[in-house]
Amino acid sequence: MLLMLALSTAQAQKLTGAGATFPYPIYSKWFSEYSAAHPGVEINYQSIGSGGGIRQVTAGLVDFGASDMPMTDDALAASKVKLVHIPTVLGAVVPIFNVPGVGDIKFSGDVLADIYLGKISMWNDGRIAKDNPGVKLPNQKIIVVHRSDGSGTSFIWTDYLSKVSKEWENGPGKGTSPSWPVGVGGKGNEGVAGLVRQLPGAVGYVELIYALQNKISYGEVKNQSGAWLRASIEGVTAAAASIKVLPADYRISITNAPGKDAYPISSFTYLLIPVHANDAAKGRVIKDLLSWIVNSGENEVSALSYAPLPKSVAQKVLKTVYSLQ
Numbered sequence: 001m002l003l004m005l006a007l008s009t010a011q012a013q014k015l016t017g018a019g020a021t022f023p024y025p026i027y028s029k030w031f032s033e034y035s036a037a038h039p040g041v042e043i044n045y046q047s048i049g050s051g052g053g054i055r056q057v058t059a060g061l062v063d064f065g066a067s068d069m070p071m072t073d074d075a076l077a078a079s080k081v082k083l084v085h086i087p088t089v090l091g092a093v094v095p096i097f098n099v100p101g102v103g104d105i106k107f108s109g110d111v112l113a114d115i116y117l118g119k120i121s122m123w124n125d126g127r128i129a130k131d132n133p134g135v136k137l138p139n140q141k142i143i144v145v146h147r148s149d150g151s152g153t154s155f156i157w158t159d160y161l162s163k164v165s166k167e168w169e170n171g172p173g174k175g176t177s178p179s180w181p182v183g184v185g186g187k188g189n190e191g192v193a194g195l196v197r198q199l200p201g202a203v204g205y206v207e208l209i210y211a212l213q214n215k216i217s218y219g220e221v222k223n224q225s226g227a228w229l230r231a232s233i234e235g236v237t238a239a240a241a242s243i244k245v246l247p248a249d250y251r252i253s254i255t256n257a258p259g260k261d262a263y264p265i266s267s268f269t270y271l272l273i274p275v276h277a278n279d280a281a282k283g284r285v286i287k288d289l290l291s292w293i294v295n296s297g298e299n300e301v302s303a304l305s306y307a308p309l310p311k312s313v314a315q316k317v318l319k320t321v322y323s324l325q
Contacts, residue, residue, distance in 0.1 A: 012040030013285045019046075019053020019066030020152045021188040022091055022207045023269045025304050027066065030297045034289055041285060047188065051150015051176040057083065057272050063282065065272035068152025069159075069176060070251030081274040084324065085250045086290055087317060089298070090240050090307040092208045092231035093156045093265040094218035096196050099123055099138065106131045108222040109164030109256070109264065115203060116144060117167060118182035123201065131222075145195045145204035148185025150176040156267045157205045160255040205265075209305045225260040235263025236307035246313060250320075266307075275325055283325060290321045 024047040031043035048056075050067035057065025058079035070085060095107050102123075111127050114120045120127060124137040147154045155176045162169040172178040186192040189210040196204040197216055208231045211218040220228040229235050238261035239254045246252065256264045273290070276283035294317055298308040309317060 017045045017064040049149040050152030069155035086271045087268045105219040113165030113168040143202040144183030163256040223264040236266040238262040239266035
């Protein structure tokens, strides 16, 4: 009895994490379920955006971070702690809109870039109309909505825009907090979704689950092969399947992936795990949590409109998890 008490006390851990809002719905579910199945383990995850998550984990303020963008070499080198990227799921970023009387809009990449550059400012612009024959587009001003916080979702969005628009690539470029040429900012995927829903004429971008949960219209996007695709688990999976060689550290972009079935604004999202050399007990719990996510949690992601890790990637990730100290 005393041995069991000592063991349970040793395993009792309070873990703190912070970062991406993109995967928050599935992380919230996972962490709740894991805690329920492991009495004594509490996991407190703050959905503050990828930029905030990276800042907190590199400063050693949290037990793990979360980001939709892979960290740069410079950021990894500057971190106070050694970090390992662990991919968890894949998701889609979608263009959401609130155009009265219009239920579906097709967006080509160059049009999205020019809307966010402020070069296309009306919904009945000829270039939008050309992609949407038969759709009655109103003579209404476009209100551009973007993230106000450092965001991995913004990184995915601007990484895509940089690949389809030279002017975007050479201007604002890709990043978690680019210098937005136009628009208003909302905090988190939740904030952007809320603003678009409130503002007639608005356009924004959010992770797919936020569009579904908020019942906001989201458009089809033209992919690299010229196919118009609405975001789906299958489309994200097809984008992931385009990877021929996965880097050992998993840092890779899959936006604008080749293939007729690949949804073009897709991405991995990552947990950023410090090597807990000074706290073996905490390290063991995190290692067990990560292995539970890959072995069990992946089975639940499709219900929340995320794509699970491809089996070959999941097997590779498990080896990485088991090698953690």
